[in-house]
Amino acid sequence: MTAPANKTAPWTTTKPTALLILADGTVIEGKGVGATGAVEAEVCFNTALTGYQEILTDPSYAGQIVTFTFPHIGNVGTNNEDIEDLTPANRAGAVGAVFKADVTDPSNYRAATHLDQWLKNRGVIALSGIDTRALTALIRETGAQNAVIAHDPSGEFDLPALKKRAAAWHGLENLDLAKEVTSGQTSVWTETPWAWNTGYATEETPRYHIVAIDYGVKRNILRLLAGLGAKVTVLPATATAEDVLAHNPDGIFLSNGPGDPAATGEYAVPAIKKLIETDIPLFGICLGHQMLALALGAKTQKMHQGHHGANHPVKDHTTGKVEIVSMNHGFAVDSASLPKGVDETHISLFDGSNCGLRLAGKPVFSVQHHPEASPGPQDSHYLFRRFFNLIREKKGEPALPERSKAA
Ligand SMILES: NC(=O)CC[C@H](N)C(=O)O
Numbered sequence: 187m188t189a190p191a192n193k194t195a196p197w198t199t200t201k202p203t204a205l206l207i208l209a210d211g212t213v214i215e216g217k218g219v220g221a222t223g224a225v226e227a228e229v230c231f232n233t234a235l236t237g238y239q240e241i242l243t244d245p246s247y248a249g250q251i252v253t254f255t256f257p258h259i260g261n262v263g264t265n266n267e268d269i270e271d272l273t274p275a276n277r278a279g280a281v282g283a284v285f286k287a288d289v290t291d292p293s294n295y296r297a298a299t300h301l302d303q304w305l306k307n308r309g310v311i312a313l314s315g316i317d318t319r320a321l322t323a324l325i326r327e328t329g330a331q332n333a334v335i336a337h338d339p340s341g342e343f344d345l346p347a348l349k350k351r352a353a354a355w356h357g358l359e360n361l362d363l364a365k366e367v368t369s370g371q372t373s374v375w376t377e378t379p380w381a382w383n384t385g386y387a388t389e390e391t392p393r394y395h396i397v398a399i400d401y402g403v404k405r406n407i408l409r410l411l412a413g414l415g416a417k418v419t420v421l422p423a424t425a426t427a428e429d430v431l432a433h434n435p436d437g438i439f440l441s442n443g444p445g446d447p448a449a450t451g452e453y454a455v456p457a458i459k460k461l462i463e464t465d466i467p468l469f470g471i472c473l474g475h476q477m478l479a480l481a482l483g484a485k486t487q488k489m490h491q492g493h494h495g496a497n498h499p500v501k502d503h504t505t506g507k508v509e510i511v512s513m514n515h516g517f518a519v520d521s522a523s524l525p526k527g528v529d530e531t532h533i534s535l536f537d538g539s540n541c542g543l544r545l546a547g548k549p550v551f552s553v554q555h556h557p558e559a560s561p562g563p564q565d566s567h568y569l570f571r572r573f574f575n576l577i578r579e580k581k582g583e584p585a586l587p588e589r590s591k592a593a
Pocket residue numbers: 246441442443444445446447471472473474514515516517518
């Protein structure tokens with residue numbers, strides 16, 4: 187396969203100001219956007235049609251460069267609301283981005299900052315003007331690639347040195363990034379929940395207490411938990427089972443997050459093992475799902491190209507319903523390794539891979555996809571209600587319908 191460089195693009199009649207250098211030495215030339223410098227990361231592609239700001243600020247993208255298959259990125263600018271990492275100061279999220287079209291001036295009433303400036307502020311290096319279809323096809327054929335993305339407005343690059351860096355980068359396997367992106371301190375989530383997100387009227391006074399372990403949690407997860415009537419205490423990734431139980435929670439939530447789930451085996455997995463011994467309802471999303479599977483004795487593995495998009499079909503075996511979901515993962519739970527007593531509840535209809543599990547006889551379940559969306563369809567919001575119903579059941583309260591009229 188030839189390099190998907192687009193050397194005839196108008197801005198490259200002089201020198202390219204940004205490069206994407208794959209570990210195999212392929213050099214893709216483009217126009218620099220955002221921060222300058224060079225960084226090693228894994229390149230993946232995301233097929234969502236909307237939500238570039240939420241995608242770029244999803245802490246699960248730490249250590250990754252996102253190639254957007256949607257060609258026009260930046261046209262609605264950026265704002266201060268569509269940010270998914272918990273503390274903006276952390277600036278956790280993708281380290282690089284690849285766009286097809288040049289970034290235009292924003293045209294949207296919510297736009298506060300031009301994408302170029304916003305990427306600069308966050309330290310994200312991007313390049314535009316390449317054939318993203320060809321790059322996506324290359325990733326689909328050869329798998330997610332280790333690479334270096336480099337931006338220098340002078341167009342002066344030390345190519346041999348950058349190629350060396352790309353080839354030498356260790357990749358995401360065995361890499362623990364959750365500890366790096368966690369907000370790192372105990373806090374109570376206070377942002378006002380968005381009632382429209384829940385399908386139910388927001389409860390005025392929280393009736394339940396949920397402890398969320400932050401491995402790189404997305405804001406919309408916390409909003410949805412709060413919107414269903416919970417006070418949410420956020421604990422750092424390294425919280426022990428004792429730290430969690432000291433808060434006397436009605437429910438425990440394991441968040442999404444970046445890196446290799448198997449690399450969290452020293453702190454997260456042992457804590458989760460203890461937490462599932464209690465009878466407290468527990469719900470995990472994405473990295474939280476993968477770590478729960480590890481705690482139950484299953485295995486996780488690196489995927490070929492991963493799932494990154496907002497249009498993936500997933501089947502819920504417990505209801506027979508198909509939901510169109512938001513996805514962002516490069517590792518997956520090996521269904522064949524699920525031990526007895528652990529049921530596979532959801533599968534991807536793209537490749538049959540595991541997308542959910544539940545522990546027989548315990549109020550414990552998790553999913554691989556992103557029911558909080560942001561961005562993406564809200565088909566899976568019912569999973570939050572499923573979690574709350576486990577809490578309600580334990581308290582002797584009647585179950586809420588899983589699906590509101592809107593869902
Ligand atoms: N969104 C997530 O939590 C991602 C989980 C994990 N880092 C993966 O890539 O599979």
